[in-house]
Amino acid sequence: MIKHCNGRRLIKALSASNDWLASKMEVVNNLNVFPVPDGDTGFNMSLTLKAAVEAMKELKDRDLSSIAKEVGTSSVMASRGCSGVILSQFLVGLAKGLEGKKRVEAKELAQAFFKGAEAAYGGVREPVEGTMLTVAKESARRALEIAKEESDIAKILRETHKEAQEVLEKTPEMLPVLKDAGVVDAGGAGFVYILEGVLRLIEGKPLEEISKVEVTVAKTINTWRSILVGIRGGELKDIKEVETIAAKTIQAAKEKLSRLPLQKLKNATGIRRVVGTWEKVLGIIQKRGLLDIKAVRSTAQRAVDTWERELKYKYCTEFLIKGKDLVLKEIENELARHGDCAIVVGSSELAKCHIHTNEPDKVKAYAATLGEVDKVKIDDMDKQHQTLLMEKEVGEAVKVKELGIVAVSTGEGLSKILKSMGVDEILGGPKKLKPSVEDISKAIEKMEAKNVILLPNDGDIIPAAEKAKELSKKRVEVIPAKSIPQGLAALMDYNPEGSIEENKESMSQALGRIKTGQVAKAARIAKYKELKIRKGEVIGLYHKEIKVKGRKPQRVALDLIKEMVAEGDSIVTLYYGKGARKRKANKLLNQVKEKYPNLEVQLYFGGQPHYYYIISVE
Amino acid sequence: MTKIGIVTGSVAGIPSPLIKEYGIRVIPFPIILGREALRDGMDIQPKEFLEKVKKSKEFPKTAALPIGELAEAYEAFMKEGKAVLSMHMSSGLSIATHDSAQKAKEMVSEVEVEIFDTEQIIGGIQLVILEAARAIRKGKSKEEVLKVARKARENTNLLRALPDLEYLYRGGRIGKAKVLMGSLMKVIPIIAAKNVITPVGKGRSPTQANEKMVGTIKSDMESRGAKGIKCIIEHADNEEAAGELKRMVEERFHPEEITLRETGCCGIVHTGPQSWGIAYLIK
Incomplete structure (x- = not known):
């Protein structure tokens, strides 16, 4: 039974939250699709809390009020990203609730918690439900309610955490983009972990956990994408086929896993992810009761779209205004009317302006009324999301x-x-x-x-x-x-x-920068300048002239390279053809490297007929 | 007349003797590798960092400049009776850095702070800062110093050869340079960075990459009617390629100033091990 909280206990509690959140950082990162799917929510929240906890530990004064205040102030200073700012506002509110107190009992603590949730709301210009804000608010409400009759802080915390977890599960219903991507809100999850850390401390559970293989949003979306491609390409015609493919893929991956030796099993994250993502996708198809291929297609499409959202504002517009008595805030407000992400920095003589807009010309015209406009840069923004870039080609139209x-x-x-x-x-x-x-x-x-x-x-x-x-x-x-x-x-x-x-x-x-040579078998008897060539002999051609001959392709290649290399050259490239064996080609590669230690030598499979080797020197 | 102090982020990689000489206050960027958060240049130096990166399964990241530390640096200059010139990396490549500086400025509204976008990264920032620092040393007024800095910014460019594009990609800054990815041939992509990352071309060997960079500088100099250049050549554990580039630049352009140094940890995060390049200021 925990009846009160003082400075010492707050330090312990927040340290526990910090450790647990840090341990779950990647999990939270992987949920991040809102407001921008950039996968850094866990990271931002964790670093914000970490700085606050470190500052708090250094404080000499250990009374509750001072510690809470320090946590609030230093988290604001260190806050990072949208989620970090909201978290810091929460901590500031909490501190206000604890102001002037040396120790608090359950009811007061619950009230302070509620103040925290209120402050978090107040810190955001346009609060969105289905985010950390909702999770904080609803769990705070629950805390207040129980604290009316319950005086054991541990019990209240357990209930509050449970409520937070339940609200978190509902976030996809409140924020459609979460539902489409098949995730809960990342910031909300971070908030749950913060509460959970304290709970684990009280329950004596470890505050670090080796993360399981997590099913990442990116991978799940890729799975949806491949389904979408299959449907578009006509390979998947009905829902049964999708389920069969999913089942087959899962089974094949599981079989592969079962065949792996024990020591390799630990690192087989790739295969486990395959199982995890397909199971998840299959789960969604079954849970949502999708009946036909059309429904699967639109679900897949929406999931993919969460990562490839149409940009509301297309042009990233930037310029400088040189003028007199520029009021930065005023300019920023005016710019904000034409788009979002308006940032105006600088001085009263020189303002650097940045805005995402669809009306770059209007913005420019407005700027021209204030002073001389310079360094205008208008970029048509790529709608790529960097995190997915590499794996994106699959579904590209x-x-x-x-x-x-x-x-x-x-x-x-x-x-x-x-x-x-x-x-x-x-x-x-x-x-x-x-x-x-x-x-x-x-x-x-x-x-x-x-x-x-x-x-x-x-x-x-x-x-x-x-x-x-x-x-x-x-x-x-x-x-x-x-x-x-x-x-x-x-x-x-x-x-x-x-x-x-x-x-x-x-x-x-x-x-003109490159020289080309070839090594081939002579098709007939020939005489070329001083060289007499018998049928079946190997010849080396350089700029279509026979330069060397011999019996073995590798030997001829070496002699030919000698003819080709001159001062100033830096690279020799060998492409081995159908007639050359890989092992021999590798041997040749080593011989050339040995002979020309200062040159970069590379070997590739060319697969060309007729020529054992195509050789270039540059 | 007000004296001026310069504040910047560690991404510029300015060597410590120069930092001391010009009294520049450098705020370390937080670098995150796995679960470790390191302060660039304080907790970790490039050589040690490269070793760590090699061993780590995860890719390093950088976080935004801590607002509090920026504000403290501004205040420290104010206490010395100086106005602040806060000079940072290209806002086109890191709007977060500019944001941090702006927020720090708002926090200490009593300090006279001018935030300056160098439009550069790594060595390019250093070139612009040093021009400003020299102007300050000559006792120029704030307006004059800013004019010098603007001109230096206009005339500075940066080229870098990136044997492993993954780092730039992970940092989310690849932009149009993505066209350089995915070749089956071993190639070394070269990028230019000034507000945006643009592909310049590819080399198949360090020498070819160097030739391409030198060729780009040459045409840049010709088109601007250059009288001379100042440059910084830097590398992340690739002294051989950087050394060759230095010799080529010395031979062809006879620069007024040329230095060879290591890229700082923050720069390495975005350009990767083995990368090298040049920042040059056209006079």
């Missing part, structure tokens, strides 16, 4: 781009490399003939891009590419790359956001 690239390739490895460097469409391949004018024309017209760059990657194909350019109504440019390495060198300077003119210039300039 096909859009008509400004610029696209068609390149010719001769091997699967080379095609993959070309694609990873920004090529949209590959022509040719190991078994195909060299592409004709018609093939190239088709590829140009098929491409969802207004402007097209052609990389023939073979001297013999350049004329066909030029002809295709003439025939097309689109704006087409040919970069006269005579080999795959030349094409890749050009791609190093490709900027998908630049204009076709800029790209033509920079990419063409890159061609």
Whole structure:
């Protein structure tokens, strides 16, 4: 039975909250979708509380009132992010409730707690229900109610925590974006952990816990996304199929887990997440009673949308105003009428303005009435959410781009490399003939891009590419790359956001920087300058001239590289083809590295026919 | 005439002899690695930090500048009878830093504080700050110092080679540079940072990356009719590449000033181990 709270006990209680919240930081981070899904709520709350607790511990005066006041003040100073500010306002309110007291009993403590919740509300310009605010308010109400008859603080806390937990579970009903993403409110969860920390202290439970593998919002949304893609692509036609896929995926992952040796099991977070997210998605489908594929589709769509919300204001607009007697607050208020995130900083002579708006011109015109407007920067904001960026490609819709690239390739490895460097469409391949004018024309017209760059990657194909350019109504440019390495060198300077003119210039300039050689088997007897070549011998070509010959491809490659390397070169790249073995290629890589310790040497699988190796030196 | 003191964040990475020489007050950015919160340059130095990052499974993050510490620094200058010039990293890349400075300013309304957006990151901030610090030392008025700083800001640029783009991505600052991601070939992306991050190109080796950076500087100098440059070359555990860049810059541009140093911990958080680059001010 705990009958009163004093300074010493408050220190213990808040330290416990702090430890427990810190231990749950990642859990809270993973819930964060509101107001912006940036995954830092737990982090912000934890650091805010941590600073307050540290300051409180350093205080010499240990009476309740002073400690509470210190906690309030230092949490405001340290507050971070929206959730941190709300938490600090709560602590300030709590301190006000404890002002002038050395010890309090249950009723007074509950009243102070309620003051805290009130202060948290008061600190926000536009309070939103379904957030930490609601959790604090409802649990405070409950605390007040029980404290009327109950004097054991432990009991009241237990009830208050229970209420907080229950309200938290209801947050998705109050705030639709939470429901769509399938989470409870992150700040609310943080608040529950703060109460829970104190409860665990009283109950003698540990204040640190190794977190289980958490199902993150990002991963769950990705699972929804893959379902959505499946539905759009016609692979998932009814709800049974979705359930089957989910069950199969879960089962396969579980089987994989069961086969893992014990010591590896601990780290198998990836596989466990797969199980967790699919189970969660399946749970949602069943719990919400989704009956048909349409309902699943719209649920999936809404979940994905929470991470790809349309921006209300499209343009991030920034500029400087040089003037006299500028009133920053006034400017900020005026800007705020045209959008959000208005920030005006600076001095009365120079104001830096920042606003997200749909009316950049109006904002600019207003600014011009105040003084000289300078350094105007208007950005069309990407609606990406950075956290998802990497995993996003899956569901992205096909859009008509400004610029696209068609390149010719001769091997699967080379095609993959070309694609990873920004090529949209590959022509040719190991078994195909060299592409004709018609093939190239088709590829140009098929491409969802207004402007097209052609990389023939073979001297013999350049004329066909030029002809295709003439025939097309689109704006087409040919970069006269005579080999795959030349094409890749050009791609190093490709900027998908630049204009076709800029790209033509920079990419063409890159061609001259690289030397290309090939190692192949001689198809017939030949005499080339002083070299007599027998059929079946291996030859090394450099700029289409036979430079060296021998019996083994690796040996010939080494000799050829010697012919190619000159002063100022820094990279040798080897692409091994169908006829070369990986092991031999790796051996060659090591030999070249040994021979040229100052050069960067890289080996890739090209998969080209005819040539054992394509070699470039730059 | 009022004297002026400069306050900045540790992300500039200004070496301590210079901090002392010009009496700059540097507020450490909090760096979070796993559950540890470290104060940049106080609890941790770049070498030790790089080791920690290597060992850690998690990616480091930075948190906003503590408002309280900024306010204290402002007050400390006021007690010395100085006005404050609070010079910070690009607001385009970190509006939070500007916010912190603005809030700190509001907290100590009795102090004369001018918040200045350098529009730069890491070494670029240092270049702009040093120009201002020198003007202050010459006894220039606040207006004149600001004019110098604005001009320096206009004429400063930063290029950086990032062998591992993951760090920039994790920091949420990748912006348009995302086009540089995901290549199957080993490439070293190069970015320019001034208010926004923009891709400059790619190099396949450190030497190629250096050539690209030098080429970019050259065309920048030509288009601005430069008379000379001052520069800072910095690196995160890649003295070899940075050293080569320094030699190339010395040979081609004969800079008025050139220094080679390590990037601070805060800079490393966003650019990653092995990254290197140059901040240059065109005269």
